[in-house]
Amino acid sequence: MNFSEVFKQSNQLCKVSPDGKYLATCVQYRLVVRDIGTLQIVHLYTCLDQVMHMEWSSDSLFILCAMYKRGLVQVWSLEQPDWHCKIDEGSIGLVSSRWSPDGRHILNTTEFNLRITVWSLCTKSVSYIKYPKACQKGMDFTADGRYMALAERRDCKDYISVFVCDDWHLLRHFESETQDLAGLEWSPNGCVLAVWDNCLEYKILLYSLDGRLLSFYSAYEWSLGIKSVAWSPSSQFLAIGSYDEKVRILNHITWKKITEFEHPATITNSKAVVFKEVEKRPVVSEDLSIRQLTVDNALFSTQSKYEITQLPVQVPVVKPDPERANPKIGISAVAFSADNRYLATKNDNMPQSLWVWDMQKFSLLAVLEQTAPVRCFVWDPHLPRLALCTGNTKLYMWSPAGCISVTVPVEGFQVQSLFWHCTGSSLVLLSKDQLCLCYTDAEEQK
């Protein structure tokens, strides 16, 4: 595993272009575009203020930089560096800005979710979508970019609008049977829309593209409900993580529960492997020389490795405070691997553990017990391997073959977040104000 040199970034703003050729980072008010191979600066753009949000257009030709404080959005072209576009939302304010899937429209959500403004880069037209709902995930595009589903709130009722992204034609508008819609997500094949209620009620509804209610599922009542939802890449499974520390898997034919994965505090399942990260502080030996001090940077950093622990294993559990809202309990993150074979989950009251499930056998496969709470975990876009970080100087990876922990060879680089390059050949690691590329395939690097 090789690591690149370190670059500056701010606000964790660092994105790889969808075609995988460029790496864009924001440093304060500057936007830097680098070639991913050479890491040389290709373009450098200067924005009007500190950038809060940055996004590539789907065709990798434009970059959007949003400055929410000033209600401004600036768009830069890679092909024509002198081309520029500035969108001012005016006094109404701006809270969110994003590209439409065609890369020619920008959707700005104004403050108080008053409306969504759709700006076109092709024509000067502006469209408004009124009454968008302010919720966890109120807007989602299908994977092919043809349709957009938007949660709306009118007359104290939840509605869902399906737009055709081509010309923003309202295709369907229907009332959803939710108390207080919390989110919606298209299936990867773009034919089923999953809609879930907020945490007060466990309810998930499945709508067809044409607005028909296909099915709904509710596991229990009177207790805090859904916390996270994820589709499998094949649209075959829908994984629902909830506050009862369970993940339920629905199938795509009957929309009934196939199985549920519990996250017990004591792991007794003999088929599961528990990898426990063990930190080893270097022993300061008597013959500590100056040379060692100067050469070995890693002298004072702790080494860690994984040990397979004997079952049964007690997973460290944090007791949530019942007095506070949004208790730290339940499955907050669910993610399928690209080949649909594995499911990774994180239970909030077991923050140091990451659970990997086998989706063919519907059984627990591995548990990674870290020394620090898991910050972020991402699947490789092609291979069944998982990268995760815990906010320390190490990068951890899991694959069916086992686990590794790698120390980032940069002093003081604490990995806060990470994401994969679209080919899976490298990983982008983000610390608080720096970034670093990690090349996972040495052969490809050569």
Added chain:
Amino acid sequence: MGDWWSPAMMPDPTLDTKELSSISGISMSPSRQNSQHSLHSTMVLPKSTYSVLSAFCTEENISQCVTYINQEVCSLGLSAVSVECKSGSVSAVPVLNLLYEVLQLQRRAQRGLQELETQQIKNCSDLEHLQNNNCRLKDQLEHTRRENSGLHEGERQLQLKIKTLQNCLKSEKEEVQKLQSIISSRATQYNHDLKRKERDFTKLKDRLNQLLMDKRDKKLSIEVSNYVGRSDGKRGLWKTGKMEARHEGEMYKALLTDYEARQRSLMLENSELKKVLQHMKKDMIAILSPKKPCVKAELADDSLEQAGSECEDEAGESSRETLEQSCEQAREKLTNSIRLQWRKLKSHMERLDSQASLVASQEREAEELISRKDQEEELQRMRLELQQCKEFIHMQQQLLQQQISSPCDEETAALLNDCYTLEEKERLKEEWRLFNEQKRNFERERKNFTEAAIRLGHERKVFEEDRAAWLKTQFLNMTPFVDRKRPALSEPHSALSVGTEPEAKLHSTPPLFTKSLTNSVFCTPKAAPVKMPTTADLYRTLNLIPESRGHGKCPSAEMLSRSRLRNSSSDCSVISLVRDENSSV
């Protein structure tokens, strides 16, 4: 006094029983009260007699006394008549008798008294005991009463408690109800408020929106240096009805393709499953059918099976059809047949199991023992082999290591040489083994050969002997008295003399046998009628002969064939038989 008492005591032991019986009879006969009364009187009597003895009877009042006594005795139920006063003097005998009786009476009374006293004492003690008992029971009763009252009290308290708790529960329930109602009312209130606020919120939003629109926010703008083309390169289209229809169409198309894809995948899965099903079915049929011929006893089952297999075939065809068109009926048939098959298989398996368990129970111990022993032996052998292999590998590794590590060329050369010699040795060993085997083979052959030679020697010896014997007989035959002995022998015999030689010298067969032989061979050409008995003879002899079949020289074969040529076809069998006998020398 002592004198007075002692004679009375004397007869006591002897007469006691009688007296007692008589007394008992007496006491039984009159009223008991009466007797008791008498007893009392007797009891009282002695004292009075003691004190007033001197005064009671004097010379003057003897008669009065006697009458008095009589009266008294009569009143006591004794024979008063005996005591009489005839002439002033009292006759002693009745008096003494009376006295005795009175004494007896007194003693009896005494005894009764004693008994009564003991009875009294016993009763007293009983009474005391009973009183004690009574006291105790009274205490107990008191205690129980107290206890009872305590329990009653407890019960009362508990009931009181229950009552209070029930009251509490009721109040709690009421509280809960109240709270629930409060909650629900609040919920509705909050919901209402929420809605109101939301409405206000939307109103505000609307207002804000309107204001913003009205104000014509100067800042709200887009500055683009030049418009870019659409990503698909097409030009934007007007929103028309046609567009709407097209969108709808596209949407449905997308849905349709999705459904089609899903259907296709399902079809694929279905067909796979069907294939598996079919395969399973075939296997089932294959498993079940060969059983039919061997198990004849279970005819009913067989017939059922046949029926099943028939319908299976049908179902098989039908299922093949269903691969193309999923027909409800066909599916049903398929599942039915499978179910039937499955049931049969299950029953069959059960039967097999029962049989197996029966057989196994009989043979298990021995076989298991053997098998285990075998297994263990095998295991041992394997282990040994493994060990050897490991050692070998280890050695090789070591050698390799040495070869790599040692810089000395000579050593490596030596090692290499060693390797080669090892190889050579191996090869030589192999050859040696081959050679040994060959040697063994040769040895065996040699042994066979010597044995054969010995046998041959024996045979030759026998032959020589036979030949000597034959020569002797031949020589004897030349003498004239032999002709007389064998009149049947004729001309052709001489002609065939050479051919008959071996026959004649056939090992010491009985004379009848040789005769018959000669008859058969040499008489047949002359006369057919004689043939019948000879063949029978031959068959009989055949039964005797066949075991001594060897291969010796057959000098007569030529002649025989010649004779056969001469013989009629009907004689062929005979000839051949004869020849057989000839050959079996």
